[in-house]
Amino acid sequence: MKRFILSAVFAISCAIYPASSVIAQVNYTRNLSDFDRVEVYGEVYCEISFANKQSARVEGIGITSDDLEIKVEGQTLRIKLKPRIYNHVEVKVFLTYQKIREIKTAGAAVLVCADTIAGDKLAVDALTSSTIRLQVNLSNLELKAGQGATIFAKGSAATLEAASGSKSIISAYGLEVEKAFASSTFGGMLKLHPTEYLEAKASVGGTIYYLKSPKQIKVSENLGGKVEEVSFDDETNAPDSLQ
Numbered sequence: 001m002k003r004f005i006l007s008a009v010f011a012i013s014c015a016i017y018p019a020s021s022v023i024a025q026v027n028y029t030r031n032l033s034d035f036d037r038v039e040v041y042g043e044v045y046c047e048i049s050f051a052n053k054q055s056a057r058v059e060g061i062g063i064t065s066d067d068l069e070i071k072v073e074g075q076t077l078r079i080k081l082k083p084r085i086y087n088h089v090e091v092k093v094f095l096t097y098q099k100i101r102e103i104k105t106a107g108a109a110v111l112v113c114a115d116t117i118a119g120d121k122l123a124v125d126a127l128t129s130s131t132i133r134l135q136v137n138l139s140n141l142e143l144k145a146g147q148g149a150t151i152f153a154k155g156s157a158a159t160l161e162a163a164s165g166s167k168s169i170i171s172a173y174g175l176e177v178e179k180a181f182a183s184s185t186f187g188g189m190l191k192l193h194p195t196e197y198l199e200a201k202a203s204v205g206g207t208i209y210y211l212k213s214p215k216q217i218k219v220s221e222n223l224g225g226k227v228e229e230v231s232f233d234d235e236t237n238a239p240d241s242l243q
Contacts, residue, residue: 026060035077037102040109042081044091049114051096062089105130164188200227
């Protein structure tokens, strides 16, 4: 009788929690060929850092190794979570690079720079509710955000070109630049810290806030756009959390 009861309990447990409900996990490292452009798509957390060897270490819950595409084509590394219905998914990719010139994210991806990106030029593009956090020391930096994406930037650059649109945010009070060329439209928001020159164009509900007064300013406001100076008592990092 006791054996019968135990067998019945086991059968019921299997019916309620079938083997297919066990959450898959992956943990592996892949060496990569040369690249200088990184693209991340889907609900993936990607942390990048400089190293002498290029590789991607993957920690995943709720996926198999086939669900995550990591591929180098030309000079572009593409990391993409394949579209399907996931019950519970958590994907982390720890990426090391030797040179990086372009970063692009989309589809709610999160990319974080673990150290400072240094060099002559970097282009960054965030789309569709994705998030990028970076620290730089560059000659030229280009930031583009759209479709609800957010870019947080700090460090320094000689020249910044920044554009936000479609309710996206570029939060860069902690990024000190000599010259800034900025545009914001369709509800986009820019937060900047130029020291020498600012050219700001805001239209269709776009806003541009700049910290302290650069020596020279050229402003264009159209169709509800706004360009405004703000002051945060010299605390340039605190405003990064403001929306």
